[in-house]
Amino acid sequence: MTPDEDMPDLFDTGRSAGEVLTVSFDSWEGPLDLLLNLARSQKVDLREISITELVEQYLAFIKGARDMKLELAADYLVMAAWLAYLKSALLLPKAQQEDPSPEEMAMRLHLRLQRLSAMRDCGARLLARDRLGRDVFPRGAPEGLTVNRISLWQAGLYDLIAAYGQVKARNRPVTHVVARRPVMTLEEALARVGQLVGQRLDWVRLESFLPDGVSGALGRSALASSFVAMLELAKQGRVEIQQEAIFAPIFLRSAAVAEDALS
C-alpha cells in the first residue's frame, strides 16, 4: 500500500476542474498535506523541489476552489496568504529583504514537507510489515500459565477461644440492663428548679440550682435541662429571669417573691 493510494493524482489524470474539486478538501489533512501532494506531483526528489513552482500550484488550486464557490477552511486561506507573501518576497531584490529572509522561510517550509513526507513513508512501511494477527499469528488456543493460589489459613488459639466466647455470650439468655446515662432529665430539672426557686428570696444564679458536685457530661446536661426548665417556668409565670448582657450570668427568682416585694 502506498500512502497516495486512496487519493487521486490531481495533476496527471486528465483533470477537469469539476472532478478535482468534487473530491477536494476531504482528501487532505490540512494545507501542509495538500502542499506535500503538490510537491510530489512535481515528480522530483523532494530535496530538488522548486518552492516557487509549489507556491504557484497551491495558489492556483485555492483560486480554482474559490471560483467553484467552495467553502475553504481558514487554515487553507492563511497558508495561501502566507505563500503569496513568500512568493513576493522571493521576487524582491535581496537588498530589500527583511528578517527572516524569504530563503529562510522557504527552507523552513521545505524542512516541514520533508518531515511530513518522511513520517508518511514510515507509517506506510510500518503498516506494510508482517503484523501479528494479520500476517503472522500467535498460538490460537494457548493453555495459559496458571498460578494456583494455595491459601495458608492463619488463626491463633486465642482467636479461636475468643470467637467461642463471643458466640456463647451472644446467644446466652440475657437480662437487659439499661446502663444509666449521666443525664438530668427535663422533668427532674423542672421539679428541682421549681422547688428551689420558691425557697429563695432574691435573685439567684441559674448555676446554683444544679445538684452539688455534678461535673463533666452530667454537669452540662444538668445545666442545659435547668436552663430549659427555667424558660418553661418563666412561661408559666412562676419565675422571673434577668440577664445584664449576652453571656452574662443569668439570675432568676420566684415570681411570688416578686409579687410580695411589690405589694
Added chain:
Amino acid sequence: MNTIEHEVQDNIISVAPDDDIRGLEAALFASTEPLTIAQMRQMLGDAVDVGAGLARLQQDYAGRGINLVERGGRWHFETAPDMAHLLRRDREESRKLSRAGMETLAIIAYHEPVSRAEIEAIRGVQVGKGTLDVLMEAGWVRPAGRREVPGRPLIYATTPEFLTHFGLSSRRDLPGMEDLRAAGLLEPVDLAMEGLMQQTDTESSLENGEGDG
C-alpha cells in the same frame, strides 16, 4: 524450496521441513481449535499429503516440550504432559480466617461431632457452605459420618492437624466455660464496648475535673 539440509540426529537423517509441512505446522499452531484432516486439506490444498505431514510433525515434536496429538480425529499441538508442573505453579498465600470461619471452627471444636444445623443453632447465624469448605481446605475440620436422626445430617469434627496448628495436645486442653468467664471472654461484644466507654468517660471527667461551680 528448502535446500536439502541433512543433519544427523539420533542416527536418523533429518530433513528440514518443506513448505507443506511448515504450512501444516503453522495452521495447527494458529488454529483456535483442533483441526480435522478435512479442514487441514481445505486450508492447504488437495495436493498436500496431510497424513504424511502429520506423521512427520508428530515425529519432529516427539521429544520436545510441545507434542502434536490426535483426539477423536482432530489434531492439535499441546504442551508435553511432563512439563505440566511448570505451567501450573502453586503459590502459597497466608490468609486470615474470617470471623464466621473462626466461630464455626470454635463451635466444632467445643461440641464435636456436630451437624451444620447444630452449629447454626449455637451461632445463632446461618453457616454458609463456603465457611465449612474453607475449614476443610485448611485441614482443620473433616466430615465425621452422619447423625442417626431424620434427614441423617453430616456431622463434622476437628482433625489432628487442628490440634497441631493450635498447639493443643487434645481437645481437653481447650479452656472451659469458667476459664472463659474468668478471662472476660464471655461478655458480649457490645456490652464489653459499653463498659469501655463508661470507663473512658469517667476518666475524662476526672481529667478536666473543674466543675462549673
Added chain:
Amino acid sequence: MNTIEHEVQDNIISVAPDDDIRGLEAALFASTEPLTIAQMRQMLGDAVDVGAGLARLQQDYAGRGINLVERGGRWHFETAPDMAHLLRRDREESRKLSRAGMETLAIIAYHEPVSRAEIEAIRGVQVGKGTLDVLMEAGWVRPAGRREVPGRPLIYATTPEFLTHFGLSSRRDLPGMEDLRAAGLLEPVDLAMEGLMQQTDTESSLENGEGDG
C-alpha cells in the same frame, strides 16, 4: 534430574532438547502473553540458563512454520511470515487505520515521547481526539507522563504491544530509523534550521529551495 541422559546425549552430534529447553518451549507455547526473561526465569528456576535456551530454541525453529521471536524484550512463538497466505483472515483488513492514524502512529513511534503539539507541528494540522483514542484503544500507544515545560503537556509513547504487533524487536528496528536519524529528519525544524543557517553562513550563499541531505 536427567543428568545421566544428558551426558549420553552430549556425545551425539545433535543434542535432543533437555528438560530445561523443553520447559522453556512449553512455557512459551502455553502462555497467552509474550514472556520476559525474568518471567521465564521465575518459572523455570534460577539454575536454568534462559538466554542460552532461547538461543537454542530460536535456532531449532528457524526453518519451521513456527518461529520464536523477541519483541521489546518479550518472547513468543508466532507463525512464519511466509505462511501468511494460508492463515490470513480477511476480516482484519476491514479495520484499516486512517491516514491520520497511520501518520500519528509513525510520528509517535519515531519521535517518542512526543506531545500532541509536537505531532501537530509535524502534520501541520490538529490531531483529532479520535485519532489518539484509536491508537490507544488498539493498545499501540499510551500516555507516558508529562513534559516539564509550561502547561505540562501529556506526552505519548508506544507500548510493548506495538512492537509485538508490528514484529519489531525494538524501536531500533523501526523501518528507516537509522536513515532518518542520519538525515536529521527526526529533529525539529527549528533545530535543523539552526544547523542549516550556520552551514550557509560559511558557504555565504543559499540557493532557493535547495535543502541538504
